[in-house]
Amino acid sequence: MNRRLFLRGAAVAGGAGAGALAAPAVLAQAPLVVKMQTSWPASDIWMDFAREYVTRVEEMSGGRLKIDLLPAGAVVGAFQVLDAVNDGVLDAAHSVPVYWYGKSKAASLFGTGPVWGGSATTMLSWFYQGGGAEFYRELTQDVMGLNIEGYLGFPMFAQPFGWFKQEVNTAADLQGFKYRTVGLAADLLQSMGMSVAQLPGGEIVPAMERGVIDAFEFNNPSSDRRFGAQDVAKNYYLSSYHQASESFEFLFNRDFMEDLDPDLRAIMRYAVEAASTSNTALAMREYSKDLRELQEDEGVTIHRTSKDILAAQIAAWDKLIVELEQDPFMKRVMDSQRAWVEQVTYYELMNAPDYALAYNHYFPGKLSI
Structure with a gap:
């Protein structure tokens, strides 16, 4: 019998006459609070994406789970969330694998590695259906010995090459630029003659203002606009192979997850997939709106990265891949990715x-291609 109907019937019976048994008291269960930090500033659109995950978890759990969502720096820095989840300081985190690239270059293969020709959607499907999730588990749990489990969600649109104070039309134009990026993209662009600094998003504009860097990429028109990219550079280059297949990473402490009731654990996991769909829709709306407004209202010139630069990026990837393949684990991952992309x-x-x-x-007349 449905428990709610049983209790309702018992209450009716209890009021039917003297001597009837009193209805049992229903004690409200306090929600389990999940401490979750992102790697994003509070104002970034990616906090909005994380909030969509929170909404889905809380509603699907019927209030049994409540997520205390915190921005970067609330507990630890943007690049430290993996350690915090591993140590149990945080129950969960919303980030990207490339932010722990300093612990293992293989992290970058789960979103910011070589672009074999597939999109972020192609690579997210590799994670769930092509063996990627098992490689991720092997790296984090077997190789690195971390007490975490993680899932990828929201296939990001290819990241723009970024923001420059003057036009860059050929690979030769890039020589000497002090440029911000992260992960294997840093190795890639250094090999192309750029001097690279790996900085979290909240530090980019101050670094430009101080002259620490003179060009940069972060991820998308909305994030870039919110932190003021348009105030320090006016040439915005879309299209690049440096980070073209990334997704968000949802990190969970394994002990925390294993202590959850099975249905709540499933909600925490599969809400990643639900948020992935909602994040994609929100990104399409906001990224396109902000790109138009950067161009029309902020005086930004929108470019497509030249084929000369794109071809140079592919050539640089070819050389970097040879180096990466010296690591047996990374070679197995890249072989798997290549086979998946070739087929899919x-x-x-x-x-x-x-x-x-x-x-x-x-x-007519809108596209420059």
């Missing part, structure tokens, strides 16, 4: 119609 992206590209052709038909 062949279908994607052969099946996709020419969307640019249709766009140009209905909105």
Whole structure:
């Protein structure tokens, strides 16, 4: 019998006449509070994405779970959330694997590694259906001995090459730039003649203002606009191979997850997939709106990165891959990714119609390609 109906019936019976048994008291269960920190400033759109995860967990759990969502720096720095979750200082975190690249370069393969030709959606599907999740578990738990479990969600649109004070049209133009990026992209662009600093998002504009860097990328038009990228540079280059297939990382302390009731543990896990869909929709709306407003209201010139620079990035990846393959684990991961992309992206590209052709038909003159 449904427990709620049973209690309701008992209450009716209890009031039916003298001597009837009193209805049992229903004690409200206090929610379990989950301490979760992101790697993002409080004002970043990625905090909005994290809030969508929070909403889904709390509503699906019927209030049995409540997530205390905190911005970067509330407990630990943006790059320290992995350690905090591992140590149990945090129950969970919303971040990206590349932020713990300093512990293992293999972290960068789970989103910011070589671009084999597939999109972020292709690589997220590799994580869930192509063996990527087991490689991730092997790295974090077997190789590194961490007390965490993690899942990827929200296939990010390819990251812009970024913000420059003057135009850069060829690979030769990049020589000597002091540039901000993270992960293997740092190795990649250093090999192309740039001097690279790895900084969290909240430190980028101050670094530009002090002259520590003179060009940078972060991720997307909305995040970039919110932290004031347009105030320190006016040339914004979309399209790049340096970070073209990244997703968010949802980190959980293993002890915390194993102590949850099975249904709550499932909610924590599968809400990642639910938020992934909602994040994609929100990103499409906000990224496109902010890109238009950067161009129309903020005086930013929007460029597509030249084919000369893109070709140089691929050539630089080719050399870097040879170095990375000296590590047996990284070679196994990259072999798996290559096989997945060869199969899946062949279908994607052969099946996709020419969307640019249709766009140009209905909105002539807008595209610069």
